[in-house]
Amino acid sequence: MGRESATDEEILEAVDRALRKHGYAKLTMQDIADESSKSKSLLHYHFDTKEDLLVAFLDDLLDSYEQRLECRSTDPPGERLMEFLARFVFAPGDEDREAFHLALLEMRSQGAFNDRIRERLVRSDRLLRTTVIDILEDGIEEGVFEPVDPERTAALLVATLDGARTRQITLGEENDSYTRTVVEELLERVIEPILTEEADLPTIEETLDDPDRQG
Template sequence: MATAETPLSFPVLPLSTESTGNRCSRSPEPMSIDPFATVSGTREEILAATYRALCDHGYADLTLSVIGDELEKSQSLIYHHYDGKDELVLSCLEYMLDYLESTLDETVDDPRETLEQTIERVCTPVDSDPEQSVRRVFIELRAQAAHDAAYREHFTRSDRVFRDWLQSVIEAGIDSGTFVDCESGRVAEVLCVTLQGIFFRRTTVTTTAWLPETSDELVATLEHTLYAPESA
């Protein structure tokens, strides 16, 4: 099955605010953050096929042959460029993370709205099939990281990108007087692990009933600890 559509999303990682309603859509719009929306060159086509194959089959059942089936070109190209499944998956993850880093807003117009949109995005209980597939794959890859140093290296970098971005949003809020002065790095770290915990749990339990109140309580905590009283 070869298709040009890619379920786009970086679980937990932030996306530019324009694309909030657009995650995991199979028909990316112009403002899409799909890293494979405009693939050019053999390498990108192979990585896009790897991502589609991962989402469709999961990591455990992934083989070079399955990836080849997703590729619109000769399978032999894969063997020419890559030695094995993990080299491909890791290249795919790095490519997506590079793309995400390149799209992160350097200016944050509304730090408070940006944080709350990020929380809402992680906590929204409406799940589409493609989004659920992506979530499951990322939990599988994290489990792989528990055993495999190369995956651990990737997720260490991935977590740092997310945490650093959260810190930059918090610092923008401190600079503008929207947030109180605080240890931005530590606040970002706790928010980062909390959002990861939500992602981790929602993918591995049967109910989403706890998500809305968790989201509300998280925002209430920010109101208590981070938002400047005069900005309320």
């Protein structure tokens, strides 16, 4: 589901802001209305329940990510892989981004009980793993990576990165970027050993400094 109107777009942007402020569990339709120019009654006109609105928000996030992947699908595989890794890195003190991912983590906890949310979680996991599989397959074909099992390697990377982000937002120390540490370890222990001699990857620092990168 893409954004179908300016009203839908404004409402979904209001969901984003409200989630960062209030988290998932305490979020109300009034909180969302307070972040937009729309009334609570108008929100209910477009979306019957808070769940309907949050499901639409998740769909929009996934649609936007797919569109971004499509736009960069012709970039070199090494650059695409580094961008993927960098998406999981955020610094301690980035409270806005941390609040957003904490709210998403709260929503993910409902996946065991809510079929609609679980469907979006399955789609998200599949999208992440497919992204890495495509990058690895393109890289092997272009001589950037040595032949590896793309599916097993993708599963390892996604599980490790997801776990690192979860740990940082729930247990992270004030001066410790655990996600950055884990990405650096993955580069050293998983990525570098499968690079061919001809491969030339941007550094994590260059990728993090890329103004086009979205977290």
